[in-house]
Amino acid sequence: MKRSLTFGTLESRIYTIFTVMIFSAIFVMQLVAFRYTVDTVRTTTIDNNRVVLQQLVKQIDSYITGMEQISDAVSVDPEIQKFLGSDSPFEDEGLSPGIQRTINNYIQAREDISDILIMRMDRSTLTSHTDDRINPWTAIQDKDWFYRAVEEAGQTIVSSSYVQNIIWGRYSWVVSLSRGIKSLEDGALKGVLLVDLKFNRIRELCESLVIGQKGYNFILDDRGNYVFHPTQQLVYSDIRVEPLGPITELFQEGGTWYQEEDRYYMVESSDITDWHVVSVVYESDIITEWKSLQLIYTLIGLILFLIVGMATNKVSSGITKPVRRLQDIMQSVETGEFRLVGEIKATDEIRALAREYDIMVTRIRELMEANVREQEQKRKSDLKALQAQINPHFLYNTLDSIIWMGEMKQSEKVVQMTSALSKLFRISISKGRELIPIHQELEHVKSYLTIQEMRYQDKFLYDIHMDPDLLDLTILKITLQPLVENAIYHGIKEADHQGMITITGTLEENVVTLEVRDNGVGMDSGQLANLIAGLQSSPEERSRMNRQGLGVRNVHERIRLYFGGEYGLVCRSAPGEGTSITVRFPACSGEVLQ
Amino acid sequence: MKKWYILMLSLVAALVLFMVLAVFYDSTSREITPPEGTVEIILKSNVGPAMDFWSVVVQGIQDAAREFDVDYEISGPRFEKEINRQINIMDSVIQKKPSLIILAAADYVRLVDSVEQAEALGIPVITLDSGVKSDVPVSFVATDNLEAGIKAGEEMRRLMENHERKKVLIMSHIAETATAIDRERGVRMALGDENIIGTWFCDADEDISYRITTDLLQKHPDLGGIVGLNEMASLGVARAVNDAGRKGDILVVAFDNAVQELSFLEEGVIHATVVQRPYNMGYLSVKAAADYLKGGTVAPLMDTGSVLITKENMFERQYQELLFPVSGIKK
Numbered sequence: 001m002k003r004s005l006t007f008g009t010l011e012s013r014i015y016t017i018f019t020v021m022i023f024s025a026i027f028v029m030q031l032v033a034f035r036y037t038v039d040t041v042r043t044t045t046i047d048n049n050r051v052v053l054q055q056l057v058k059q060i061d062s063y064i065t066g067m068e069q070i071s072d073a074v075s076v077d078p079e080i081q082k083f084l085g086s087d088s089p090f091e092d093e094g095l096s097p098g099i100q101r102t103i104n105n106y107i108q109a110r111e112d113i114s115d116i117l118i119m120r121m122d123r124s125t126l127t128s129h130t131d132d133r134i135n136p137w138t139a140i141q142d143k144d145w146f147y148r149a150v151e152e153a154g155q156t157i158v159s160s161s162y163v164q165n166i167i168w169g170r171y172s173w174v175v176s177l178s179r180g181i182k183s184l185e186d187g188a189l190k191g192v193l194l195v196d197l198k199f200n201r202i203r204e205l206c207e208s209l210v211i212g213q214k215g216y217n218f219i220l221d222d223r224g225n226y227v228f229h230p231t232q233q234l235v236y237s238d239i240r241v242e243p244l245g246p247i248t249e250l251f252q253e254g255g256t257w258y259q260e261e262d263r264y265y266m267v268e269s270s271d272i273t274d275w276h277v278v279s280v281v282y283e284s285d286i287i288t289e290w291k292s293l294q295l296i297y298t299l300i301g302l303i304l305f306l307i308v309g310m311a312t313n314k315v316s317s318g319i320t321k322p323v324r325r326l327q328d329i330m331q332s333v334e335t336g337e338f339r340l341v342g343e344i345k346a347t348d349e350i351r352a353l354a355r356e357y358d359i360m361v362t363r364i365r366e367l368m369e370a371n372v373r374e375q376e377q378k379r380k381s382d383l384k385a386l387q388a389q390i391n392p393h394f395l396y397n398t399l400d401s402i403i404w405m406g407e408m409k410q411s412e413k414v415v416q417m418t419s420a421l422s423k424l425f426r427i428s429i430s431k432g433r434e435l436i437p438i439h440q441e442l443e444h445v446k447s448y449l450t451i452q453e454m455r456y457q458d459k460f461l462y463d464i465h466m467d468p469d470l471l472d473l474t475i476l477k478i479t480l481q482p483l484v485e486n487a488i489y490h491g492i493k494e495a496d497h498q499g500m501i502t503i504t505g506t507l508e509e510n511v512v513t514l515e516v517r518d519n520g521v522g523m524d525s526g527q528l529a530n531l532i533a534g535l536q537s538s539p540e541e542r543s544r545m546n547r548q549g550l551g552v553r554n555v556h557e558r559i560r561l562y563f564g565g566e567y568g569l570v571c572r573s574a575p576g577e578g579t580s581i582t583v584r585f586p587a588c589s590g591e592v593l594q
Numbered sequence: 595m596k597k598w599y600i601l602m603l604s605l606v607a608a609l610v611l612f613m614v615l616a617v618f619y620d621s622t623s624r625e626i627t628p629p630e631g632t633v634e635i636i637l638k639s640n641v642g643p644a645m646d647f648w649s650v651v652v653q654g655i656q657d658a659a660r661e662f663d664v665d666y667e668i669s670g671p672r673f674e675k676e677i678n679r680q681i682n683i684m685d686s687v688i689q690k691k692p693s694l695i696i697l698a699a700a701d702y703v704r705l706v707d708s709v710e711q712a713e714a715l716g717i718p719v720i721t722l723d724s725g726v727k728s729d730v731p732v733s734f735v736a737t738d739n740l741e742a743g744i745k746a747g748e749e750m751r752r753l754m755e756n757h758e759r760k761k762v763l764i765m766s767h768i769a770e771t772a773t774a775i776d777r778e779r780g781v782r783m784a785l786g787d788e789n790i791i792g793t794w795f796c797d798a799d800e801d802i803s804y805r806i807t808t809d810l811l812q813k814h815p816d817l818g819g820i821v822g823l824n825e826m827a828s829l830g831v832a833r834a835v836n837d838a839g840r841k842g843d844i845l846v847v848a849f850d851n852a853v854q855e856l857s858f859l860e861e862g863v864i865h866a867t868v869v870q871r872p873y874n875m876g877y878l879s880v881k882a883a884a885d886y887l888k889g890g891t892v893a894p895l896m897d898t899g900s901v902l903i904t905k906e907n908m909f910e911r912q913y914q915e916l917l918f919p920v921s922g923i924k925k
Contacts, residue, residue, distance in 0.1 A: 027610075137860045137905075163909060163918045169857055171918050203920065214661060225911065231657055232915040233873040237899065 010323065014316040022308045030301050037293065045286045046257055046264060049211045053268045053279045056209045056217065060202060061272045063112070067177045068156050068272075070106050071195050074116065075181045077102060084120060084181060084190035096126060103128045114174050114196040117166065118181075119146070121191055133168040140166065145178035149192045153180035158273045160227045161199045173199035175227075203228060206277070212285020222274040224248055242278075251276045322346030326354060338365050380561060401455050413454060420450040428478055434562075435474040438505070438512075442466065445480040445503070452488055460492045460499030460518075470505045470512060473587050476558055482551030483516040483581050491520025491579050510587045517580040523573040531571055552581065559585050631693030633659075633883050636683055637670035638698045638724065646852055647825060647872050650919045651698075651723070654876025662884035670698070674798040675768060677701045684708040688715060694883045697731075698723040702772040718886060722879045723872075724772045732886055735879040735896045737870040739773050742849070742900040743780015743823075749866045749902055750819050750847045751785055757845060759818030763810060764793040765803055765827040777823045777849065791817065796827050803830020811838050819845035825852045828867070832858040851903065851917045859905055866904045869916060874898045 074080060079099050083089045090096060103116045107128055118126040123141070125134050140146050143166075148157045159176040174196040180189045206217040206228055219227040224244055226232060234240040243265070246258045251267040258265045262283040269276045322344050332339045338361045341354040398421055405413045427444040430436050442464065449462050484501060492499030502517045523531065534549050535556045556569040563585050573579040635655060639648050652668060659666050669687065671679035680700045685708055687695060695712055697719055699705040706728045709719050713730045721731045754760055762785055766774045778793055791814060796803035803822070807830055811817065820835070822828030828848030832855065835844045841863045848855055848867040858864040875898045886892045901913065908917060 135860065137862070160911075162911070163914045165860065165909065171853060171856065173918065173920055200920065213663075231873075231877070233654075233871060233919075234877060236912045236915065237871060237874055239874060239877070 009320070011316050011320040014319065015312055018312040018316070019309060022312065023305060026301055026304050026308070030297055034293075034297050037297075042286050045211070045281070046266065049215075049264075049279055049281055050256070050266055050268070052209050052211065053217075053266055053277060056205060056279075057268045057270045057277050059205055060275070060277070061270050063197070063201065063205075064158060064175075064177070064270075064272050066110065067113070067195050067197055070110070070113070070116075071156060071177055071179055071193055074103070074106070074118075074195075075179060075193055076184065080118060080181070081184055081190075083118065083126065085183060085185075089120070089126075090124070097130075099126060100128060100130065112198050112201045114164070114172055114198045115167065115194070116196070117194040119192045119194065121189065127167070132170075135165055135168040138165055145176045145194060146192055149178040149180045150189065153189045154182060155179060160221045160225060161202070164196055166194075172196070173203075175199055175202065199228070206230070211279065211281045214282045215280055215285055217277060217279050218242070220244070220247070220276045220278060222276075227275055247276075247278055319347070322350045322354075326350065326357070330357065333361075338368075376561070397455065398451055401451075405454075417451055417454050420447040423447040424451070430477060434476060436477045437471065438466070438473050438475045439471040441475045441477060441480055442471075442503075444478070445484055448481050448484060449501070452484075456488075456493075458498070460488070460501060462501040462503070464503045466503070466505040467507050469507050470587075473507075473512060473589055475512070475514075476555075476562055476585070479555055479559070479583060480514065480516060482555050483583070486549070486552050486581070487516055487518035487520065487579065491518040491522065493520075495520045507587060512583075512585055512587045514583045515580060516583075517578060519578040522575045522577045522579055524575045528571060528573050535569060535571070555583070559583065630887070631665070632690075633664055633666045633694045633696060633880070633887075634687045634690065634692040635666055635668045635696040635722075635879075636680065636687060636698065637668060637722075638674045638680070638700045640668075640670040640672055646919065647850055647870070650872040651876035653919065654873040654878075655880050656876075658877040658880035658884070662881060664880055664884050666880065667692075671700070674700055674771075677704055681705060681708055685711075688712050688717060691715070692717060693887055694718050694720065696720045696722050696879050696883060697726075699726045699772065700724070700768075701726075701770050702775065703727050703770060720879055720882055720886070720892075723875060726772075733879075733882045733892045733894055733896060735875055735882060735898060736773075737875070737900050738897040739776030740780045740783075741897075742868050742870065743777035743782075744784045745780070745900060745902050746777070746821055746847045746849065746866075746868045747781040747784025749868075749904075750781070750821055750845065753845045753847070753865055754819060757818050759816050760789055761791050761814065761816045762789050762819045762821060763791040763814070763817060765807065765820055765822045765831050766793050766795050767798040767824040767827050769795050774823055781821050781823075796830060798824065798826045800826045800830045800833070803827045804834045805830075807831045807834035808838065811835070811840065811844070817844065819847065822846065822848045825850035825855065828852075828864065829854055829858075832863045836861075836863045853918075856908065856917060859903070859908060862905065866902055869901045869903050869913075871898045871900070871916065873916075873919065 077099075079095065079102065083095055083099055086095070099118070103118075106116060107113045116128050119140065125140075127134070134140075145157060145159050149155075157176075157178045159178070161173060161175050163171050164174045164176070165171055177195040177197065179193055181191045181193050182188060183190050202219075206219065207230060210216055216230045218229040221227050226235060229235050229242075231240055235242065243258070243260050246260070247265055247267060249255070250258050250265070251269050256266070264281045264283070264286070266279045266281075267276050268279070323346075325344060326341060329339050329341050340358045340361060342358070344351065344354055346354070398417070402414055402417055402421075405417065424444060424447040427436070427440055427447070430440070446464070453460070453462070480503065484503075487501050488499075492501070497519075500519050503514065504517075505512065505514045507513075531549050531552065534553050537553075552569065552571075560568045567585045568583075570582045570584070571579065572582075637648055637651065655666065655668070658664070669683050671677075671683065677700045681704060684695075684697065684705065688708065688711060695717055697705065697709065699709075699721055702725070705726045709721075709726050709728055709730050712719050719731045720733045720735065723736050725731065725734045725736065750762060754762075762781075764778055764781055766778055768774055774795075782790060794806050794810070796806060803826060807820065811834065820831045822831045825848075828846070828850065829852060832846055832848065835841060835846055836858065838844075841861070846858075846864045848859075848864045849869075851867060851869045855864060855867055859867060878896055878898060882892045882896065901916065903913060903917065907913060
């Protein structure tokens with residue numbers, strides 16, 4: 001847990017570096033993509049807006065064109081020609097109402113026409129409605145539409161938007177189309193035709209085709225005056241200021257759009273009217289979905305980052321997991337347990353590393369085993385040395401006895417004892433072999449018993465009962481003598497009665513069992529426990545124990561060393577009842593185990 | 595443990611991304627957050643087309659509300675003289691706890707209590723066209739009526755120079771409304787009290803104005819001119835003068851720009867009219883409300899200005915939209 005949180009581990013280092021790098025990459029990419037998207041959206045919106053704007057201009061144009069067609073038709077109408085040509089037209093009873101009917105037909109066909117008037121050069125005027133009265137307070141000859149129509153005879157004049165006050169009591173916002181009407185006969189200018197269009201229609205067009213919540217359109221004429229502005233009053237009182245300079249530049253020199261603060265201006269010009277329709281779009285309307293766009297980009301970034309993060313994690317743990325396993329196994333060396341790595345899932349390099357490690361560990365294991373064997377050998381040889389040592393007390397006691405018997409001129413006994421001693425040594429040497437036939441071992445113990453019997457002068461008797469099958473089987477040499485020695489010194493010597501040592505041998509299921517039993521003082525439970533503890537102690541502890549039972553322990557240990565832990569000595573004893581020590585070891589002939 | 599690592603890093607990354615994008619966005623354009631809540635607008639009169647002035651105010655209100663994303667509700671009494679009714683409306687509007695109230699006070703004094711009550715409840719008030727006798731309103735958007743009155747008075751004085759009878763009377767609309775008080779004061783300042791016969795009130799009713807004028811034309815033979823202080827008063831005066839056949843003989847200076855007034859102006863019955871900018875008034879009051887609600891500073895007094903219109907300049911391009919507002923086609 002702690003390991004992966006510190007920067008020191010391979011995994012966290014790989015992970016952090018990868019993460020930082022990938023994050024930077026995603027970040028830069030997102031930023032670029034976002035910027036690009038914003039630009040694209042803006043450009044697309046502006047392009048779309050231009051299409052809408054062109055649509056608007058086309059509609060205005062077609063509107064004006066429709067009016068022109070009407071004015072064309074009216075100007076060549078024979079009745080009107082007659083009206084204009086006549087000297088006293090209003091006296092001709094049928095003429096005026098006829099023309100008014102014709103004009104009314106046009107007005108009714110096109111609901112966007114507010115009025116059609118025909119004016120003679122003498123200012124007498126024919127209105128479309130009989131009830132309409134010409135405003136007596138206005139000077140027609142000063143009106144733009146009139147004098148320009150007269151000046152440019154024959155041309156259609158399209159006015160800017162204005163309040164028409166020619167009909168008394170009525171003020172209406174119109175755009176006027178006016179033209180001089182020439183006589184079809186002599187081509188002389190006879191009058192002026194005025195077609196007033198309801199400006200509301202253009203207004204509605206401009207206000208319906210807007211972009212977004214706040215966008216608006218306005219119209220400028222060729223001199224930069226407002227034909228229409230949705231908030232004209234703000235413009236005229238300077239509360240809202242449109243950048244007329246750059247806009248004028250835009251339609252004079254061409255260009256797509258002009259940006260001021262958060263507003264985009266686009267201009268589309270109409271050839272028929274010489275008007276310039278300006279469309280205004282607000283930035284906030286262009287990118288309305290900005291918040292969600294931002295959210296989507298962040299989300300994509302987050303998901304990408306999570307996926308890549310997970311992948312990085314997988315990759316880094318793929319590298320470090322086998323390494324960590326290797327590390328764990330290698331740590332087992334510390335505890336003395338040499339575990340092998342074996343086959344692992346990892347890259348080639350790690351696998352090679354594991355293989356080399358396994359080879360190394362195997363070699364170390366072999367070396368250690370060899371070392372252990374050597375140690376055992378050494379201990380065995382130590383024991384040999386030990387057993388080779390003849391208890392010097394025994395030797396000089398025996399020699400004392402011989403001397404004493406010599407002085408007593410008991411030459412027969414001297415010979416008997418000396419030959420027993422000689423046999424004892426010969427067998428105990430036995431050409432350095434460890435294993436000897438059981439009958440030789442019996443010889444050995446008999447020699448010992450002979451010497452002791454003579455020394456202690458009928459203090460004890462001994463009896464040997466041996467399965468005849470046993471005699472040729474092998475035994476670890478000097479197995480019985482220490483047990484007999486123990487029986488004499490710690491059992492019989494202390495007893496008041498004559499002692500009896502019985503040695504029996506049996507063979508059962510390839511296990512040889514020899515028993516040395518005495519009828520001496522026996523051991524109390526404390527002593528017995530001591531002895532048993534001594535048998536089970538390790539060689540290191542043994543050196544710290546007293547010499548009592550040393551011989552017995554040596555026998556036990558040597559048997560276990562040679563034949564394995566399941567063999568060895570078993571002691572039984574009770575105070576006053578003597579002691580019995582049983583030796584168990586596997587039956588075998590010859591020196592196979594050597 | 596690794597999950598924790600990833601999660602934390604990812605969250606940090608997302609946060610950084612979001613913040614940077616936000617900063618990035620801010621650098622290209624400022625985001626306009628619309629002010630919260632509803633702005634309650636109480637006008638003096640709610641009659642509609644008959645009172646052109648207020649419908650144009652409403653137009654300005656609508657355009658500004660669209661531009662600044664303001665939610666609004668308009669209410670008001672049917673007629674300007676229904677002062678009690680306006681007080682009732684104001685009180686019920688306060689109960690709705692709007693974010694701001696725009697009030698065109700029908701009475702200079704009697705609305706003070708309501709305005710102060712709104713202030714006590716934390717509702718800011720902006721007065722429009724006619725103020726109240728209180729410091730409470732955060733802004734007052736109106737024509738400088740004193741100046742408008744001076745304009746009217748000075749025009750009358752100019753016209754009087756070639757006129758034999760110099761006496762002038764004032765036809766005011768409502769006695770206690772701020773517009774009437776200021777305009778009258780302005781007229782008196784420009785003409786001098788000695789030239790003024792007196793002030794009459796018509797309760798913003800054209801017929802009353804007509805009757806009073808007809809009566810006064812007979813009573814005061816030395817009368818040379820009449821100043822009408824609002825649309826209704828002016829129309830009554832003009833009609834009375836015209837009907838008495840005294841067009842040109844009695845000089846009339848009017849206020850406002852009803853269609854009939856403009857006809858009278860063309861005809862020569864009315865010689866000049868002082869026109870306010872109701873559209874700008876509506877627009878600027880809502881703009882001030884939006885500014886105030888967004889925490890901006892608002893000028894305590896906004897003069898929307900007035901224009902003197904005569905027969906000569908009435909069809910000039912810059913005044914056409916002012917005099918002949920196109921109403922009823924706005925969305």
